[in-house]
Amino acid sequence: MKLSRARLALVIGLAGMLLLVAVIVSPLLLMSMPSFLSDGGATVDCEDTAHVEEASDSAASDIPAEYLELYKEYGKKIGVQWNILAAVGKRETDHGRSDLPGVKSGTNSAGAAGPMQFLISTWGGKARLPFPGSINGYASDGDGDGVADVYNPADAILGAAKMLKRNGAPENVRSALFVYNRAWWYVDQVEEIARKYAKSGAVEVPPQASPECDDTLVEAAPSDVVAKILQFALAQRGKPYLWGGTGPDAFDCSGVIYAAYKAAGLTIPRTTFTQWPFGVKVLEGEEQPGDLVFFNAGPGTSAGSPGHVGLVVSKGKMLEARCTLCGPIKVTSYQARDNRVGFTRPLQNADVLGQVQKLNSSL
The missing domain is CATH 3.90.1720.10 (endopeptidase domain like (from Nostoc punctiforme))
Incomplete structure (x- = not known):
């Protein structure tokens, strides 16, 4: 089928307009691409395995200096997100500042104790245990005094890091948090706190x-x-x-x-x-x-x-x-x-x- 000169000119004109629209719109589409396709425009650095999330101003002002140092130290040592550890500490006992039963001595009504609120059975059977020893649980000696003390922040935070790691963190951090306290609303709350503690506002996963x-x-x-x-x-x-x-x-x-x-x-x-x-x-x-x-x-x-x-x-x-x-x-x-x-x-x-x-x- 042959096209008249008028129709041919019309077709060429329309093609030119479509090309111009594509040139203008394509960058806009890329800029507005959903995060599940573009990862928010971020580039994944597959070689960056040592990245440590920086603390936000909110974290520095809300977390006691001693606790912040412990969260970072044991998060790095065990291989879990420090801001997730810190968010658990905040959600459980406000970094040990809570006066509720079980935080500084004894247990609460559920049998949990210490700043990270371990069940005594999960910790190892007793609140204070000789370390190293025959321990069947997450009892840890963070400060090297030979005792795994559930009320000691260094010991409790190290134990919490091990528990999160054992149950899927850092990659499957939501699953790990669910095991820590079996409620998805708890997982959501901890993740929200963790985002506020991170300078980037994210929960980082190893590349x-x-x-x-x-x-x-x-x-x-x-x-x-x-x-x-x-x-x-x-x-x-x-x-x-x-x-x-x-x-x-x-x-x-x-x-x-x-x-x-x-x-x-x-x-x-x-x-x-x-x-x-x-x-x-x-x-x-x-x-x-x-x-x-x-x-x-x-x-x-x-x-x-x-x-x-x-x-x-x-x-x-x-x-x-x-x-x-x-x-x-x-x-x-x-x-x-x-x-x-x-x-x-x-x-x-x-x-x-x-x-x-x-x-x-x-x-």
Whole structure:
């Protein structure tokens, strides 16, 4: 079909107008893009794993100096957001300033005690315990006086940091707070306080825990095989923990690693107890992506027979399926764990080296 000169001119004119509108409107669309698409215009720095949220003027004026220092010290040491710790302390006892029962002595009607309001049973069975000792709980000795005292701010704040870490912080901080006090209104209140305490007005999550950094982690892998292992493992993030699980819908700690290696065409032992002696031992500091990091955790375990394992995805970071109450599979810090046993490299096992050679020869 032929167009008349008049119609052709009209079409060209309309096309020009549309192009002009696109040029003008596109930047506006980018500026107004919803935060779930653009992250508010922020750029995720996947290398920035040491970022510490600065305190706001509100935090500096509201939190006693001693408490603020402890929140920051133990937040950094354990690997949780200090402003979340501080918000818990504010919500529970106004940083120890409350005169309600159980804050400075005894317990409240629910059996909670101290500035961070631990249930005595959760703390370890008694308000004051010798440390170190046989402690089954979060009892801690923050000031190094040999006693885990639930009323001592240093001890209580360190214990609270460990509890939050154990239950999903910093990545799944809402789940961790829900375990701390099982009410979502409580979680909302603590997060709101935490935002006010942060200079940025946010609750920061470690960059490498974000899916936005997955490509960076995979690209930095030391080999194509490790890249395939990481790619599969990171894709399982968000799935639930299931004891004995090997996927595809749920995994346990060793199951997700077994499946990740299998996805790369390699077979390694299935359980933590058999994975530990399988790989070649690696000195701390020399670990690399694809290696395994082991912990003395779980029933029937010891330093020589660790019961928990994670997959190293970058220096200081691992992917792990931890426990049913710990939240879904996620990327966490292994450097903050004081029960770390050691690292191994399954790819240096003679049998796996043979498998890799066969894979390479078939390409």
